[in-house]
Amino acid sequence: MKSSRRCAPLSELTPSVPASSIIEDLEDLYENAPCGYLSLEPGGRIFKVNKTLCNWTGYGPEELLGKRLHHLLNIAGRMFYETHIAPLLRMQGFFHEVALDLVTAKGDLLPMIVNAAERRDSEGKPISTRITFLRATERRRYERELLDARDQSRSQEAAARASLTSERETSELREQFIAVLGHDLRNPLASISAGARILLRKPKDETETKVLQMMETTVLRMAGLIDNVLDFARGRLGGGITLSRNADTSIEPVLQQVVDELRTAMPDRRIESDFRITQPINCDRTRLGQLVSNLLGNALTHGAPDKPVLVRALTDNGMFELSVSNAGEPISAEAMEHLFQPFFRGRVRASLQGLGLGLHIASEIARAHEGTLTVKSDSEETRFTFLMPLRI
Amino acid sequence: MNVSARNNVRINGSGEKAMVFAHGFGCDQNMWRFVEPAFRNSFRTVLFDHVGAGGSDLSKYDPVKYGSLSGYADDLIEIGRELDLKDAVFVGHSVSAMIGILASLKAPGLFSSLVLVGPSARYIDDGDYRGGFSANQIEELLEFLEANHMGWSAQMAPAIMGNADRPELGEELTNSFCRTDPDIAKHFARVTFTSDNRDDLAKVTTPTLVLQCSEDIIASTEVGEYVQRRIPGSKLVILNATGHCPNLSAPDEVIAAMRAFV
Incomplete structure (x- = not known):
């Protein structure tokens, strides 16, 4: 299946134009490519740079030749280059898709995506390093927005989690409070009730009987109120x-x-x-x-x-x-x-x-x-x- | 706890004495790939990754413990204990130079000599002291690191971590030597570049060699000279190599200077 989807040769696609008539001007391709080119000596000095990169940065080639790449980087970029990019180049011989900002002659920052490859001799010693720069202003802005959005959602999540935790703690405290309150309110009531019952069994006059009966009623009402209050509180606090x-x-x-x-x-x-x-x-x-x-x-x-x-x-x-x-x-x-x-x-x-x-x-x-x-x-x-x- | 797995410890060579190589901020133990093999004949060589870097166990990354270089020094001592190291040669690049110093102070007898490649006791200027950077510039670097994930993605992490040996670099593992979880990279950068170990230098009693590159923007010659001056009896060798990583850009020069010292 796959073989049938292979690209047809260029000549089949454009029969009216013989392939031989298209000749790429390699010198022009280098100088005016839609990307920046720059080559470094093994010692790290620039020995060749194309026009595209010069135009982007506002430097003439003579201003860049013999300089280090640091000349086109800000401090952060230089530190990153020294701690990540230079070692990578020596270790794996290339790096891909590194985000760097070039500093123009005017001091503006130009966001770039950068690839590089070491050219090595037969013994593996570096002859030069070729670096390709692609502009990435839009892409960097978009990435920045993604990062900001991520940070924002992280901090919102953290805040939500914190408030949830504190809400849980509060709710647990309420539950305990209700339980303790219920217990503490019912106990004294039970002893009043027990006392009233003991007294009711003893001989007494009419007033005393009435008072004791009233006490019983009150205790009963009170117990009912406590039950209702506790149930209501539980219901409202999610216990149901x-x-x-x-x-x-x-x-x-x-x-x-x-x-x-x-x-x-x-x-x-x-x-x-x-x-x-x-x-x-x-x-x-x-x-x-x-x-x-x-x-x-x-x-x-x-x-x-x-x-x-x-x-x-x-x-x-x-x-x-x-x-x-x-x-x-x-x-x-x-x-x-x-x-x-x-x-x-x-x-x-x-x-x-x-x-x-x-x-x-x-x-x-x-x-x-x-x-x-x-x-x-x-x-x-x-x-x-x-x-x-x-x-x- | 398995210290060797946590720090992705690799042991090579033979010899009575051990030589421990510690990588700096940015990449991993591969930083020593052109230097370490030269010492396998005469030393038991020990390579490792700091937790958070390379093939280390990322789940052991504890921002509190690694909130200062002291946490990294503790790991180094634990590695030394697990391997039963005594009087070893410590070779530390960049920030690991200070980590080695802290370990030598906490665990006397662990190291018999220290080789510090591109050390700095403090990166930020302070009064008359010239570290080379302003506090703002360090903040810029931290922001910069955020934009540069080096191809890190959470989905890729298992592939990177499960490939500690890295026999061949697949396309998948491009940039992997210097790829770290961006949050960890940023934190390590902050800890590294805001550290101040100037007061520890004078306490060092272990014989010390400082290897200083020419034109190193991370640790300038002035900074290297300061470190050498403050460590009693230490030696300074200025290398012809430029940049911050002579272990990669001029391994022969580094090896020669180390051989002369040990």
Whole structure:
């Protein structure tokens, strides 16, 4: 295949012009070649130079003959010549594609690409060195731009990497902070709660009972707030809500415990429950406990105090449905829009004001279970419904 | 750590005494190809590449360690230890002259004599001291080196490195003797040309020969004379050879001067 692509002889390509009629004027080729020529004695002195190079540099031949190549180089070029080019010439007998700047008679720099070859005798001793110069202004400019672009991207990369590292460190610090904070906040709360329970078991008057019950409520609310705050912080910092699902253990005792806790804490309120769970639910039990606790807390805060709050949970049609409903003022259309956004707080009295994270976290827990949390609110009742598929 | 591989150490010749050749800034151990064979009859000759040059292990290039000539001197001492060298002759070209001096001061007994070819204790002028260059000119050189990659490309590196023997020069390996990673070349140039070892000269106790070229723009005769004057008991030979690399341009003259000394 390759042989058929070989170039045809010149005579075949140009039959009308006999090859013999074209005679190259070698003297003119040397003097006026489209490149500069220069020859050095073994001692490094210039003994021949062509017109092209003279024209480019602005020197007459008589000004260059007998001089060293250094005469046409700046200091950097001379140093480079001495440390790289001269040794290369002696070692390999030639060099190719070296970038040099020639200094003109006027002092301007002329970027060049330079090739050179030593002419040696039969013993390998140098007779002369022939050097060819090609102008390379555009090419050098382009190379300069490439180098600049590379340097710029390197420094940008370094900066980005540095900021990423510091961001990672900060984020790690935050994670640790959240973990420590959670631990430190929960522990004292647990001891208050334990203390209140011990006192509740002892005989006491009505006021004392009330105070202790209030303490229980507050502790419960406080624990819920801490959970929500920590979850929110984690979610915002990239950790998200993580689940540890378990389909083998029933969810019902968890729901019952949440209801019982709130009943104990708020004996004045009626909380009715209706659990009809007949199938295993592949869910994070602690998280669903948190969800129902948030919804229930919300209903008790905003619902009519004299009406019961109803917690319902059932499995049906391959779905798990959990709802919390209360009577009372319906949620306004305006509030409806922002209900699940963090830090949204409905209008209640200051002592009951939360952080506005409860419904947000509940909806995030729902989302993590590939489920939904929706709300329906009218003058009859306000109902939050969590719905999740059983088989995921 | 394998020092011999790191520094691409090559050993030739036979003899009780060793002669260690160290190349300067720019190329590699091939700088000695016309001089070293002349000493194989009477010496065990040791050639090596500084880390970053020639066939050395580029992965060992540590900008901190090689941020001063002292790091290179440590390598030289390690080579000496690995080869169990004692009272060797050290032959250092250009910047390696100072590297050899530093090694001789750090490891007494390693070298019994020093041959310094084209040495300079400081390249940049300083008050009355004439090193030959201004600080600006050195900066120009560093910029210049960036433009002159000598055909270096990251893709070529394995071919160059895997060819430490270089039996024949393929077209691929054109310029390879003097080809270095441009970043390393620039760093070595900075370390070399901003070094100042004038205070170390007077501490030298090893017999020393300074070989000085005529018309050397890197290390002028004045600089060579300064080095000789400061090293107690040292000798100076001014060569007829011109330029900075008499080991390549006038090997016979260099060999003769060295023979007369060792």
